[in-house]
Amino acid sequence: MKKLLFQLDTDPSPSTFDAVVAYDGGADHLISLPGVTPESCGPAVEGVIYTRGPAHKKNSALFVGGSDLAAGEALLAAVRRHFFGGFRVSVMLDSNGANTTAAAAVALMLSEHGGAEDETPLAGQAAVVLAGTGPVGQRIAGLLGRAGAAVRLSSRALDRAKTAAERVSERFEVGCEPVAVSDEPSLAGALDGCRIAVATGASGVRLLPADVWREHPDLELLADPGTTPPSGIEGIEPFDRDEARHGKRTFGGLAIGSLKLRLHRACIAQLFESNDQVFDVEEIYTLARSLAG
Numbered sequence: 001m002k003k004l005l006f007q008l009d010t011d012p013s014p015s016t017f018d019a020v021v022a023y024d025g026g027a028d029h030l031i032s033l034p035g036v037t038p039e040s041c042g043p044a045v046e047g048v049i050y051t052r053g054p055a056h057k058k059n060s061a062l063f064v065g066g067s068d069l070a071a072g073e074a075l076l077a078a079v080r081r082h083f084f085g086g087f088r089v090s091v092m093l094d095s096n097g098a099n100t101t102a103a104a105a106v107a108l109m110l111s112e113h114g115g116a117e118d119e120t121p122l123a124g125q126a127a128v129v130l131a132g133t134g135p136v137g138q139r140i141a142g143l144l145g146r147a148g149a150a151v152r153l154s155s156r157a158l159d160r161a162k163t164a165a166e167r168v169s170e171r172f173e174v175g176c177e178p179v180a181v182s183d184e185p186s187l188a189g190a191l192d193g194c195r196i197a198v199a200t201g202a203s204g205v206r207l208l209p210a211d212v213w214r215e216h217p218d219l220e221l222l223a224d225p226g227t228t229p230p231s232g233i234e235g236i237e238p239f240d241r242d243e244a245r246h247g248k249r250t251f252g253g254l255a256i257g258s259l260k261l262r263l264h265r266a267c268i269a270q271l272f273e274s275n276d277q278v279f280d281v282e283e284i285y286t287l288a289r290s291l292a293g
């Protein structure tokens with residue numbers, strides 16, 4: 001029986017990245033549906049959950065994507081409301097690649113630094129997510145918080161930092177301190193006392209100059225998931241995977257991206273193992289830790 005993946009994308013044009021990974025992850029056929037909303041998803045979901053018998057339902061699965069993470073979260077919730085009893089299929093949420101990218105970044109950092117088994121390896125440590133207001137930054141902030149870190153999330157504007165930090169706190173049930181970073185003194189304040197800094201600004205936006213982090217007394221781990229030059233953290237190279245630089249350990253966008261891709265494919269493969277799984281950030285992070293270890 002063919003493995004069918006239904007790509008419910010919240011954007012008008014479904015992600016081609018997600019389409020490629022769908023096939024590379026093991027789907028035999030991908031059906032991409034654009035512009036799906038919580039209100040409009042019913043017929044698509046019902047068509048998938050009613051068509052195959054219990055033993056074969058695992059061969060149908062759903063992928064929720066698109067560039068807007070909040071829209072994806074709302075769509076996932078709506079999709080799940082259509083499930084009942086055995087009438088369900090496995091579903092994955094990865095809007096903007098945020099779940100797989102954040103899970104890969106945090107799993108990679110922690111696997112190299114004694115966090116493989118411990119649930120809260122960052123307890124007592126502080127971390128800052130620079131420009132953390134985007135989808136990737138919010139997910140990374142949440143995962144670092146769940147790992148026990150005291151997390152700061154920065155934005156150029158305090159109100160945006162507050163809104164994003166509230167979302168993180170609500171979604172992950174962790175503390176998250178909003179901070180505004182608009183110049184060198186505010187950047188220094190945001191970094192003060194932090195062992196970890198992750199730059200999650202838009203592609204090609206430089207957030208952390210080399211001369212700020214090289215001699216910093218507290219920083220030990222630096223990660224930059226960005227892949228488009230210039231890097232968000234100056235002096236980190238894309239393939240850095242626990243690279244020693246100026247007494248710090250660094251993680252670059254292509255090292256993170258390589259694990260992200262393996263993870264995304266592995267999630268797609270696992271969707272077809274049973275019809276009752278939900279892959280949101282927690283489940284994806286669990287898988288990331290096993291792949292990164």
Ligand SMILES: NC(=O)c1ccc[n+]([C@@H]2O[C@H](COP(=O)([O-])OP(=O)(O)OC[C@H]3O[C@@H](n4cnc5c(N)ncnc54)[C@H](OP(=O)(O)O)[C@@H]3O)[C@@H](O)[C@H]2O)c1
Pocket residue numbers: 096097098101131132133134135136137154155156157160161199200201202203204205225226227228253254256257258260
């Ligand atoms: N390695 C991988 O596999 C992978 C996968 C996905 C994404 N990524 C990378 O992850 C990073 C984050 O992605 P995202 O989609 O979450 O980011 P995003 O939403 O595009 O941007 C995040 C934040 O960057 C800030 N920003 C935008 N323009 C700026 C500027 N000119 N100066 C300073 N800050 C600016 C904004 O924050 P404020 O307006 O609040 O300041 C924005 O909310 C990107 O670099 C992306 O390329 C990597």
